[in-house]
Amino acid sequence: MIDLHTHSLFSDGDLLPAELVRRAEVTGYRAVAITDHADSSNLDWIIPRLIQVSQDLNAHGKVRVIPGIELTHLPPTLIVPLTSRARALGAELVLVHGETIVEPVPPGTNHQAIEAGVDILAHPGLISEEDVIFAREKGVFLEVTSRQGHSLSNGHVARLAQKTGASMVLNTDTHLPGDLISREEALKVALGAGLKLEDFDRMLENSWRIISRLR
Ligand SMILES: [Zn+2]
Numbered sequence: 001m002i003d004l005h006t007h008s009l010f011s012d013g014d015l016l017p018a019e020l021v022r023r024a025e026v027t028g029y030r031a032v033a034i035t036d037h038a039d040s041s042n043l044d045w046i047i048p049r050l051i052q053v054s055q056d057l058n059a060h061g062k063v064r065v066i067p068g069i070e071l072t073h074l075p076p077t078l079i080v081p082l083t084s085r086a087r088a089l090g091a092e093l094v095l096v097h098g099e100t101i102v103e104p105v106p107p108g109t110n111h112q113a114i115e116a117g118v119d120i121l122a123h124p125g126l127i128s129e130e131d132v133i134f135a136r137e138k139g140v141f142l143e144v145t146s147r148q149g150h151s152l153s154n155g156h157v158a159r160l161a162q163k164t165g166a167s168m169v170l171n172t173d174t175h176l177p178g179d180l181i182s183r184e185e186a187l188k189v190a191l192g193a194g195l196k197l198e199d200f201d202r203m204l205e206n207s208w209r210i211i212s213r214l215r
């Protein structure tokens, strides 16, 4: 498995990065991004720490660890400048917490995330077809998620992405140890969203492509 959206105790996850990565390893992961929730109060606190632990774990372990960030519940006009700040601080992956239907994420978040050119728009909820096309044009990957609640709109996201040719990735948004999933469980999430085995394989390939373009 490869998973580009997880949380450690640097935001609202339960696990220290090292334990998250060890548990991912025994679940069969080969790569994991740690993408804790951030706004302007904690970007500069989280990112250097995730970079440090990623360097250490990558030097001594088998799982490729990527230091990322998930910009969360921001006023949409802050998304472009904070994406730049996150990248300047060294975040290798920038996600935005998209307009999931189970939280009051500000409308316009999906659009500004795509405008900012983030790597992945997480759980984009009932994203409009115009924004899905915009994501395709900007090379922003749309997320299909195994996370309870956020996953309610997977079918909508998958249908529009397939209709328009936008690219998707499959992530877990892990907060607790039990949120990590095997490849077989991930495949069921994809099939449940109306996708086929080849679509699932393409989503995993997309995640590897995202990693391969990192420094
Ligand atoms: Zn969270």
Ligand SMILES: [Zn+2]
Pocket (backbone or CB within 6 Å): 005, 006, 007, 070, 097, 122, 173
């Ligand atoms: Zn998340």
